[in-house]
Amino acid sequence: MKIYNTLSRKKEDFVTLEPNLVKMYVCGVTVYNDAHVGHAMSAIVFDIIRRYLEHRGFTVRHVMNYTDVDDKIINRANQLGEDPLKLSERYIADYTNDLKNLNVLPATSYPQVSKTMPLIVKFIEGLIQKESAYAAANGDVYFSVTSDADYGKLSARKLEDMQAGARIEVEEAKNHPMDFALWKSAKPNEISWDSPWGKGRPGWHIECSAMNLAELGEQIDIHGGGNDLVFPHHENEIAQTESYTGKQFSRYWVHNGMLQLGGEKMSKSLGNIVSIKEFLKTRDADVMRMLVLNGTYRAPLMFNDETLDSAEKSVERFKSALKAGSPSASGLSAQSAASLASNAESAQRSFSDAMDDDFNTAGAVAALFELVKAINTSRDNGASEAQLTPAQNTLRELAGVLGLRLAEKTGSSEAEAQVNALIAERDEARKQKQWARSDELRDQLKEMGVTIEDSKDGTAWRWG
């Protein structure tokens, strides 16, 4: 199995630190606002990776953190006159719910900055001792980038290059302009924690190093997040953790591409946002997932009506294969039945081959579409329920590995009773060849959101 490692810019064989165990840490969100579909993409990407690793027989310890101490949270809380930690708790609950609705499996644990303070302080003290960090006169503590010989290795940049292009206003207290804060001294009326350097709060990067250490230990297998985190966040995490432990931090660095809306990255600061909640009002979670599956997790993902419509149709196509065979089916010949079984096997193989190659979900989905076609052809050729079921189970199982639910939409029981009544009426009209009345009823059902499918075995219907 191969995974693309941002650190080496190559696909590498996947070898875990311990047999059959994967320690995976994925950067979660800063909780001060509704999460958007870009966050959904990232969550879905790592959910797929996690599900596939488990399918492959690994035990996955999946840690996703919440940044609940941050400038933007504090600002938002001030605006609303709310306690910052209360505010973030609210959005954590909210995001947890979003992820559930997206069919993202729960992580093994969800550490929070506000609950990791003692370890963060200890971590910073350790870095100061090793002379990788220094307390400045202004009460801040900075990491010294020049103390780290290979600083810049993840984002493939050199300190000199960054200095040349830097547009940041440099804090006077820093020894080197690229030094970054491990601890920020508290401003008046700001939430703060005690530390050897006075009241303050952690810098952005140290939290992940500390939470990683607390949850998974000094070394992990996979560290993930959006590729906008490569620099500075993950670069700085590596610098901190490896300076602290003296060991390689994460073996594989995995980054998802950015979701594109109108040709640019969707982000809170650009304001081109579609929240997960808004999205799920009009589309099924499977549609978002199919959009992700159709692409490469590392590449930009186009999010627009056209790509979404296409994803929605793809989901429908998957569902078409799960429909039952006709009760009156004559049954397939032994040869045709064997051919369906062998199609299921080869789909399974192609699926694994694709997924083993850096989670090539587009290839995996293509393999499943081949199986969809084989199943539908078999049904058209008169396959019995019993002949269809094994192949359908394979399809359902593999789609499940990708996190697709493929559930039929449902309505209230009253609505369904009403639909059934109208269909009974229409059947009666059809028996009497009253086509005008029959079509009128079909139109009426269409307006209720019901699609009719007539066949020799009677009339089937579905929502949508």
Place this chain on the structure above:
RNA sequence: GGCGUCGUGGCCAAGUGGUAAGGCAAGGGUCUGCAAAACCCUCACCACGGGUUCGAAUCCCGUCGACGCCUCCA
């Protein structure tokens, strides 16, 4: 300006040396009272220009273009 990723049919997109997966859309059929769904058929020489090779979408160089990062960001 620097660093990085990438540029495949109308759209999304797989494919790293041997004559281009898959999905959506479109057109033509089968089925159907008509539809719907399903099935069958049709639909690309891979940004451009050089080079390496018996042979390149796939390797090298250049040009143009897109996106990401260099500042909070999944």
